[in-house]
Amino acid sequence: MxxxxxxxxxxxxxxxxxxxxxxxxxxxxxxxxxxxxxxxxxxxxxxxxxxxxxxxxxxxxxxxxxxxxxxxxxxxxxxxxxDHNPLDELTHTDRGVIAAYARNxxxxxxxxxxxxxxxxxxxxxxxxxxxxxxxxxxxxxxxxxxxxxxxxxxxxxxxxxxxxxxxxxxxxxxxTLDLAPDAAETDHCGSCRRCLDVCPTDAFPSPYTLDARRCISYLTIEHKGQIPREFRAAMGNRIYGCDDCIAVCPWNKFAETAREAAFVAREDLTLPLLSELAELDDAGFRARFSGSPIKRTGRDRFVRNVLIALGNSGSADALASVAALLDDGSPLVRGAAAWAYLRLGGEPGDRPARETDPEVLSEWSYPASS
Incomplete structure (x- = not known):
């Protein structure tokens, strides 16, 4: 040695x-x-x-x-x-929740x-x-x-x-140094299963096993297509990532607030208004999220997530923000807008007459509650 x-x-x-x-x-x-x-x-x-x-x-x-x-x-x-419990933000349905790690x-x-x-x-x-x-x-x-x-x-x-x-x-x-290793940490989870039970999309088939295909973090960041219908309502107002399974862990009672300035949440990334985010074009998206990990998802995927959250808001006031995107240049955005529009009470007959994309058209054929 x-x-x-x-x-x-x-x-x-x-x-x-x-x-x-x-x-x-x-x-x-x-x-x-x-x-x-x-x-x-x-x-x-x-x-x-x-x-x-x-x-x-x-x-x-x-x-x-x-x-x-x-x-x-x-x-x-x-x-x-x-400096707060992210779970407390899920009730602010007119605002988006961004995972704590991505707020700066x-x-x-x-x-x-x-x-x-x-x-x-x-x-x-x-x-x-x-x-x-x-x-x-x-x-x-x-x-x-x-x-x-x-x-x-x-x-x-x-x-x-x-x-x-x-x-x-x-x-x-x-x-290349042959260093004496530290002792491995032992598992202190015990019988606790709060992280498993809190997951809104049942992404844990068993303890210590994650099915990323059901995880909101994966769906909002890595998934490139439309969010599968079975997970949209469960997303709530989460627009980038999800902290639920982390935030509920009882070991967080010993955690301290980040001391590194680069990890302290920016004010404009803490519960931003969904209606404002829905208005972002590509240039606006790049400017707002410059230096942020959110930037790598691209404007279309991010606005897709925002539209799902608007559809889940239950607010008739959100209908105008959603309607403005029914004719967006991105089929991904138009499809999410169609779902949100119907979910908020919009009429199926209001879809743009020139819509021809099969995936977007399929969104108009489902009942508003789905």
């Missing part, structure tokens, strides 16, 4: 100095149980349209396929805890910048090779974080920490 206790202490101190709230060290390997869970997830097709989950399966199962020389992984975490800057940029700072120090001071990864790479970061003692994977499959609850961004530094 090339490691001494003072060496790991130095690495962790440097990571905390860089702004990370939790740090742990593990070997560059993933356990058999976690590999089996990933295999089952892919085999069942629960990844939906995220084809890269299947395409990168082997690389995810074994970190050394990404970098054969890797011996250890330094897992770093940053707290993004909100894109965390990928900041986390990677901080990781690179630590990695450069390790390379210079410890004479080792390093590579950094955030969740855009095929890395099973939550199992690595659990084995590094940063937290454990809860029944909702997200990481849970006794110090930070479920509000953690993760990043990893792979290194």
């Amino acid at each position: 090339t490691n001494t206790p003072s060496l790991t202490d130095r690495i962790k101190a440097e990571a905390r100095e860089a702004g990370f709230d939790a740090v742990g060290i593990t070997r560059a390997e993933v356990g058999a149980r976690e590999q089996a869970r990933l295999d089952a997830f892919v085999e069942a097709g629960q990844y939906g349209e995220m084809a890269w989950m299947a395409e990168t399966l082997e690389r995810r199962r074994d970190p050394k396929t990404l970098w054969p020389e890797a011996r250890s992984v330094v897992v770093c975490a940053m707290n993004y805890g909100p 800057r894109d965390y990928h940029d900041l986390v990677k910048k901080r990781l690179k700072r630590v990695a450069r120090w390790m390379h210079a001071e410890l004479d080792c090779q390093v590579k950094v990864f955030v969740d855009t790479a095929p890395v099973m970061e939550k199992p690595l974080a659990a084995s590094a003692g940063v937290g454990w994977q809860g029944k909702h499959s997200n990481l849970v920490s006794r110090e930070h609850g479920s509000w953690l961004f993760l990043g990893e530094i792979f290194t």
